[in-house]
Amino acid sequence: MIEVDALDVHYGDFQALFGVSLSLARGRALALAGANGAGKTTLLRALMGAHLPSAGTVRYEGADVTALPPHDRVRRGIAMVPEGRRLFPSLTAEENIKVGAVRAASPDWPLARIYDFLPLAATVRDRRASALSGGERQAVAIARALASGPRLLLLDEISLGLAPGVVEQVYEVVRGLRESGATLLIVEQDLDRALGACDDVVCLLEGRVALTSETAAASREDVVAAYFGTEGPHS
Structure with missing residues (x-):
């Protein structure tokens, strides 16, 4: 690949x-x-x-x-989950995830499937990224990458x-x-x-x-x- x-x-x-x-x-x-x-x-x-x-x-x-x-x-x-997660702190978790779909929205990874796949991201969807724990931020960062439908x-x-x-x-x-x-x-x-x-x-x-x-x-x-x-x- x-x-x-x-x-x-x-x-x-x-x-x-x-x-x-x-x-x-x-x-x-x-x-x-x-x-x-x-x-x-x-x-x-x-x-x-x-x-x-x-x-x-x-x-x-x-x-x-x-x-x-x-x-x-x-x-x-191609999508990347960077070291340090690099979320937008003033946006909610869900808003951060949607950023991943701006350039390459994928029907393979709609929000519903992402939340099924990453329930931790689903539980914090309405919270600002600045208020999330390290694990919650990592889940949201992975969800953001998946929103673009990566093959790599x-x-x-x-x-x-x-x-x-x-x-x-x-x-x-x-x-x-x-x-x-x-x-x-x-x-x-x-x-x-x-x-x-x-x-x-x-x-x-x-x-x-x-x-x-x-x-x-x-x-x-x-x-x-x-x-x-x-x-x-x-x-």
């Missing part, structure tokens, strides 16, 4: 990604692992069109989308700052998305969660790909070795 080939990304004179390549097949889930500063969020922003690369290509469903702006990628079926969903640090019980609820949503046939790319610091929820894993180290594997073929020790740049069986 999406192919990244030799992607370089800069912030001014600072280079954040170096020749990153990966691919993700339709209906699969990929865990993107790596320490803080490894380039995970930068890569997601490049896939979403929020940060244009200085070299390399991004192909989505066979088409070159490297230079497309974010709203065009949303129309094509990018989820950045989906469990960050959440209580363990809420994290379990979030991963119930991830399992439901997988059962619905969604294609997922998940940035997650919790390696056990990431490896348990995904088919494939890519680990970044200082802006470079340190490991690419199916999760069934990579042990936790392999991923940890790639994460820290130490010797390991598949490093």
Whole structure:
């Protein structure tokens, strides 16, 4: 569904990604692992069109989308749940969700289905985002992304700052998305969660790909070795 080939990304004179390549097949889930500063969020922003690369290509469903702006990628079926949720604090939860449908409303994800899928979002639909807990904000952020009817969903640090019980609820949503046939790319610091929820894993180290594997073929020790740049069986 999406192919990244030799992607370089800069912030001014600072280079954040170096020749990153990966691919993700339709209906699969990929865990993107790596320490803080490894380039995970930068890569997601490049896939979403929020940060244009200085070299390399991004192909989505066979088409070159490297230079497309974010709203065009949303129309094509890519959506992102950003780190920190990024809700509009003065809007209600439901108003935030409807923002996701402005550019690409989908008959596959009407509000009724979204609320069935995310009951936590339904219970707070009339509350302002500024008054929501972390878990409630995450549910609303996922609902907002679903409102655009994505075929590829990018989820950045989906469990960050959440209580363990809420994290379990979030991963119930991830399992439901997988059962619905969604294609997922998940940035997650919790390696056990990431490896348990995904088919494939890519680990970044200082802006470079340190490991690419199916999760069934990579042990936790392999991923940890790639994460820290130490010797390991598949490093």
